[in-house]
Amino acid sequence: MIxxxxxxxxxxxxxxxxxxxxxxxxxxxxxLVECPHCGSTHIEKAPMAPxxxxxxxxDARAERAVAMAMAAKVREHIxxxxxxxxxxxxxxxxxxxxxxxxxxxxxxxxxxxxxxxxAEEGIPASPxxxxxAPATPPKRLN
Ligand SMILES: [Zn+2]
Numbered sequence: 001m002i003x004x005x006x007x008x009x010x011x012x013x014x015x016x017x018x019x020x021x022x023x024x025x026x027x028x029x030x031x032l033v034e035c036p037h038c039g040s041t042h043i044e045k046a047p048m049a050p051x052x053x054x055x056x057x058x059d060a061r062a063e064r065a066v067a068m069a070m071a072a073k074v075r076e077h078i079x080x081x082x083x084x085x086x087x088x089x090x091x092x093x094x095x096x097x098x099x100x101x102x103x104x105x106x107x108x109x110x111x112x113x114x115x116x117x118x119a120e121e122g123i124p125a126s127p128x129x130x131x132x133a134p135a136t137p138p139k140r141l142n
Pocket of ligand 1 (some may be wrong): 040
């Protein structure tokens with residue numbers, strides 16, 4: 001676990017925990033890191049070295065609790081702010097990228113093949129770890 005001191009566009013400073021440096025980068029890029037004070041997702045690292053916590057047994061439970069609480073927050077954020085597009089994710093990402101549909105935050109499923117194609121086409125998409133994915137909404141009939 002890595003602790004970052006973060007700062008939002010409104011100058012609030014807060015601390016947040018991430019599984020790794022890559023986790024932070026991924027979540028920040030996807031707009032999933034949110035200021036607990038004002039809800040801004042324009043977040044940058046405060047100028048301070050990340051504190052790396054070694055996983056000693058006595059700390060492990062507390063770390064896990066922090067991680068679970070964060071994962072729950074992220075799931076909630078995605079559920080409230082992202083549009084679930086199911087297996088149309090790759091199509092929808094492409095349509096937004098080409099300007100055919102309005103840019104918005106979406107999440108859904110893509111096959112490894114589709115994910116690779118999106119990356120090759122330079123379309124931004126990040127894999128969502130299963131623990132961060134909200135429950136899939138019920139299928140709509142259409
Ligand atoms: Zn803020």
